[in-house]
Amino acid sequence: MLPIGCVQLKLPNLHRVARKLDIDCVPAVTGFDFHGGYSHAVTEGYVICEEYKEVLVAAWENEEAEREKKEKEKREKRVLGNWKLLVKGILIRERLKKRYSTTNEAADGMMGRETGFSSDEEGPSSDTPAGDMAVSWPQNRQVEKQSGGEKRARKSQREKKGEAKHLFPFEKL
Helix, strand or coil: CCCCCEEEECCCCHHHHHHHHCCCCEEEEEEEEEECCEEEEEEEEEEEEHHHHHHHHHHHHHHHHHHHHHHHHHHHHHHHHHHHHHHHHHHHHHHHHHHHCCCCHHHHHHHCCCCCCHHHCCCCCCCCCCCCHHHHCHHHHHHHHHHHCCCCCCCCHHHHHHHHCCCCHHHCC
């Protein structure tokens, strides 16, 4: 039962638009639900005056269009961020592959894998610098320093643990 001169509109979030336009808008109670030992009002839509119906519906449509536009921009921003992250990860992977690959260039040439895609390559490309392990791995640098440097009589327990910290368990034997 509606008051005279009023209409019920079943549009979501209509009360927000009505508040912005300073138009009276109340939830329409259509029944009661009995659960949990109490009765609860069931609301469906909003009751407004007939004279404001067209204005409020037009404003609600504009508000929904703006909301959808914001959601689309937010989604596009997230998509672009994901693509940036993916491209950066691929670039880092390629740089690490070039720097630390150890397979022989001649073996790659004999297999006939000259496709031109960097993701198809497992070994270094022809423009990769020579794979000198003493230059690329810190473990080998430490060995060079110790063999070429001064001789120490004894190492403490702490120094031994520090040197073995970066080794795998099977390498510590």
